[in-house]
Amino acid sequence: MRAALWLMGLFAVAVATALFAGNNQSSVTWFWSPYRVDMSLNLAIVLIFLAFVLLYAALRALATLLQMPHQARRWRMQQKERSMNQSLLESLSHLQAGRFLRARKAAMTALSTEQSLRDAKAAIPYGERLSATAHLLAADASHALQDSALRDKHWQQAMSALPEPGTTQDQEIREGAQMRSARWALDDRDATESMRRLGDLPQGAGRRTIALRIKLKAARLAGNTQVALDTARLLAKHRAFSPAASASVVRGLLLASIRDARDTSSLQQFWLSLDEDERAMPEVAIPATERLVALGGEATQARAWLLPVWEHLLPQASPRTEAHLPQLVQVLQSCLGKLDAAWLARFETAANANPREPRLQYLAGMACVQRQLWGKAQQLLTRAAPLLQDAQLRTRAWQRLALMAEHRGDMEASAIAWKLAAQAMVILPDNPAQDE
Secondary structure (H helix, E strand, C coil), X not given: CHHHHHHHHHHHHHHHHHHHXXXXXXXXXXXXXXXXXXXXXXXXXXXXXXXXXHHHHHHHHHHHHHHHHHHHHHHHHHHHHHHHHHHHHHHHHHHHHCCHHHHHHHHHHHHHHHHHHHHCCCCCXXXXXXXXXXXXXXXXXXXXXXXXXHHHHHHHHHHHHCCCXXXXXXXXXXXXXXXXXXXXXXXXXXXXXXXXXXXXXXHHHHCCHHHHHHHHHHHHHHCCHHHHHHHHHHHHHCCCCCHHHHHHHHHHHHHHHHHHCCCHHHHHXXXXXXXXXXXXXXXXXXXXXXXXXXXXXXXXXXHHHHHHHHHHHCCCCCHHHHHHHHHHHHHHHCCCCCCCHHHHHHHHHHHHHCCCCHHHHHHHHHHHHHCCCHHHHHHHHHHHHHHCCCHHHHHHHHHHHHHHHHHHCCHHHHHHHHHHHHHHHCCCCCCHHHHC
């Protein structure tokens, strides 16, 4: 369509020119003493047009001639700029390939080229950012080469090359340099310095995933379990790990916090800091209760900590229930003191609902002993003792039956129970034939 319009326009110009020039009888007289020149108007117009074209061409040629030194200088600066960018890319590629000496050398080449452009008063607009990036690449290569002095020198030069506060890109490069320095300190096993440099970051940058990952590692290296736990929760919230990995990391830090507790007060504060889901985790609640009992905590509070686990595990059988039930029974039997009727009802309900589970029968029987319900206790323990697979639980069941038989005056039943308790404590050899 555009070509057709141009063609129609050319036809229109040709027709107008033919109409004007074909019947034009005008003439032009030029007086140049002592001469007189007569010519047609058409020829005069053509000569004026040719003179204009010639003058314009001459002026353009003169301007091009005068611009040649400037063009040559600009070409040289462009070549240097290209060489500088190429050196920067080579440094980055060598660094990623593990060729650290070549990476540092290429970064230094880029820096020297940028400095030559600056000295020639031809600095590029992004020269400060490029210089800072080259210094960071050289610092990374020096860190890989275990040259901490040169690494810190390049890092300081990178920070000083950027104006403050500068543009958004300047601020991002500065934040990246601070994160890299925190990572280097972490590689040097200096957790304190790593945390300090992370603390210098702005609040928004400090909550980025990469900063939180570094903070998590630094906190774990420093043994600051609470900070590591809070950071791991943030990373899990940001989905920095897979759900399984997040749960594993948080669970490990929770167990470390439990082990770090030195008294019941600190352990209670830790327990109050957990959310409901974490309190219901058997991997956390059972070790926390064990630690509370070991530190001399109250049995009532220990059972209260185990109540969410009991309510989640017991209603329906699952592989998770089978995995945690032995530990749960062990912990509950250690905190049966001052047992209330509510917990006794829970034990009896679980034992009646699971008649083939001797551990629940044993737990209900020991609860009846605490409540001095001797008949019920004897019935439950007698049923559970022969079926218990755990030697410690089986031994305690027979010992308790022996004591109750002595209390009733049935010495024969007591002797049998004591004998069975002794047999339960015997550890059979792995290869009896070899021992013979």
